[in-house]
């Protein structure tokens with residue numbers, strides 16, 4: 001059975017397009033969120049962060065907060081005097097706008113030393129477009145898979 005190569009290529013591109021172009025939203029800590037007792041090194045180590053992705057810190061706003069710091073302040077758990085990220089809502093979304101190392105800590109006394117600190121490396125090559133909502137990403141992904149399957153079927157039917 002022969003399938004026209006150009007159709008196969010098209011199907012593969014259609015299937016892979018969402019993985020290449022979609023921005024990802026990371027819930028820091030996954031289901032645990034942002035709190036004491038979570039190993040954020042472990043959470044981050046198998047993930048790739050790209051420019052255009054977002055981090056969401058979910059936490060009890062009366063107990064925790066999130067500060068973006070530099071590498072030295074990360075090591076020493078020094079809380080900055082100003083909050084460069086805006087307000088502490090307990091559901092803080094942070095867009096990863098530039099590549100490089102990023103450091104985040106909780107500013108509540110003792111919490112950074114207690115493990116509430118996250119270091120990530122953001123890579124170039126993510127989506128330049130604004131991040132779509134999770135729902136529209138899902139729809140687009142399903143639609144692309146649907147499209148890919150249609151082309152595979154058409155390709156198979158055409159050669160038979």
Ligand SMILES: [Cu+2]
Nearest residue numbers: 064106108111
């Ligand atoms: Cu905290």
